[in-house]
Amino acid sequence: MSQHIELNGVVADHQYGQRLDQALAEMFPDYSRSRIKTWIQQEQVQLDGAVVSKPREKVLPGQRVVVTAELEDEVRFEPQAIDLNIVYEDDDILVINKPAGLVVHPGAGTPDGTLLNALLHHCPAIAEVPRAGIVHRLDKDTTGLMVVAKTVPAQTHLVSALQARHITREYEAVAIGHMTAGGTVEANIGRHPTQRIQMAVTPTGKPAVTHYRVMEKFRAHTRLRLRLETGRTHQIRVHMAHLKHPLVGDPVYGGRLKPPRAAEPELLEFLRGFKRQALHAVMLRLEHPITGETMEWHAPIPQDMVDLVEVLRADTQAHPDDLVWI
Template sequence: MSEQISLQAEVPLELGGKRLDQILAQLFPDYSRSRIKTWILDDKVTINGEILNVPREKLLGGELVSIETELEAAREYEAQEITLNIVYEDDDILVINKPADLVVHPGAGNPSGTVLNALLHHCPEIASVPRAGIVHRLDKDTTGLMVVAKTIQAQTHLVKNLQKRENFTREYEAICNGTMTAGGVIEQPIGRHSTKRTHMAVQVMGKPAVTHYRVAEKFRAHTRLRLRLETGRTHQIRVHMAHLNHPLVGDQLYGGRPRPPKNATPELFQMLRDFKRQALHAVRLQIAHPITGEIMRWEAPIPDDMVKLTETLREDSQANQEIEY
């Protein structure tokens, strides 16, 4: 499936002296710089009717620029009828509340049954948008809010805001091991683990990663947190919390094994043993709408398993407080 693209414009005189790729990025802001550069190199751009395939070539101003190309789906995936919990939808974007045990994008070991497959069934035209409009991801067992772009234009603007860290706020609720005394900011670069292929880790040569966190509630040996991502690295919150020696409850990849406190109630002991996913939920999403610019906010209720875990932790704290007295 492909979408035909036909763009024309006259280069304003005030842009004279700038490079071709810079000019096109300003004239056609609905498309990313990397996409525009590819079109130039692939002979899809003409200046006054002549092909110009040198991105760094400078123009004088006043030229007629044309782009004739098509957007191909990066890869054909199967459309599957998978239920999505859609909390908002319009012509440009889609916001879903992802459940646990649902992979976002097909990959090794998960060729189908993903959010992407579900999006192709729900909105077939999204096939012409790279990655079916997915601009940020949640791990398989992380629940909560995700925004998806339904058009190239929406995707371009969402990705720009995400990269610039503007008008794109993601907040999470989590429960970690250990009692934290105060909130703070974690600024530690993240990269692929040196020996474990499926793991990420704090690495000196990794990509910059910033996580803000605050304490929402303290228990005897656990803490409920609210976190805000400033960057969006793979497994960022999980890696950063493990780096602080406070791995998330249930996060078997990063050391979140059961750690019941002394004299834990039987209910808490059982709950911690049976909690098989990281206790992490994308609770709040705020963006500027990629087309209208309107500031939009959504919140997703805390999932039942995390609600039950929180209640059991409170009951354990209360029971042991009564014993002390």
């Protein structure tokens, strides 16, 4: 079985002179550059109505792109018996609490061992749903709640709800530095101009809105509760780094270690050993895609973040003279 897709877009000003396959990979990030290159070579891409077959062809701003292609059924991925922490399940949806280290979808460098492989094993019929029912993602080392559609109608409704911002997703995080009050970050996010694996705040990116409030203040860190209005790749991590308050442990956007002054060796060792972004999807609220019932789930903070908060709290209590700023 295969799925027919049609993608439409317009070449942006900043893409002037880019290779066609590079420009399309940026325009349609759900699909790999290698897959897009194949589509071009198979003459499934048009520029301003003319079929093109060379991935190296240069593009110009304003050119209209149409991709008409076939996607193989998701069953091409191997079902694998991977444990899932299932928070809720019925005939239409599945809510899981994703652990750190689990990649959501196979890709370059991760051909299997993903959430998608686990879903195919848990629910074989989900192979009939595009992307095995995955409607939103969490980064590999971000933990917490995700909803998966088990049927095509459920997926269609959930995708529409996401686009209409009718699904509420809240996170807990620990950021570097003193944040004295909450606020909102409204800054477009797109691919980093030179680092392909990174995202960045850029005027040419897609609109992105993150709300945050301060939950607890430490000597040199802040515990946050955040709510997404949009769901851009790495959104919270990029927005917090944009505020100069990257998340503890973030290997991409975190920068150098910034411990509090006169920190005890135990705290320094703990911070150096915290190798993932301190970010957890703690709450998910949505209307059931079929019944319309409002549903809400909560996932407890994982142990590594509990330990992080405890060591930062202990450090803060041990240095009361440094709390003037609070």
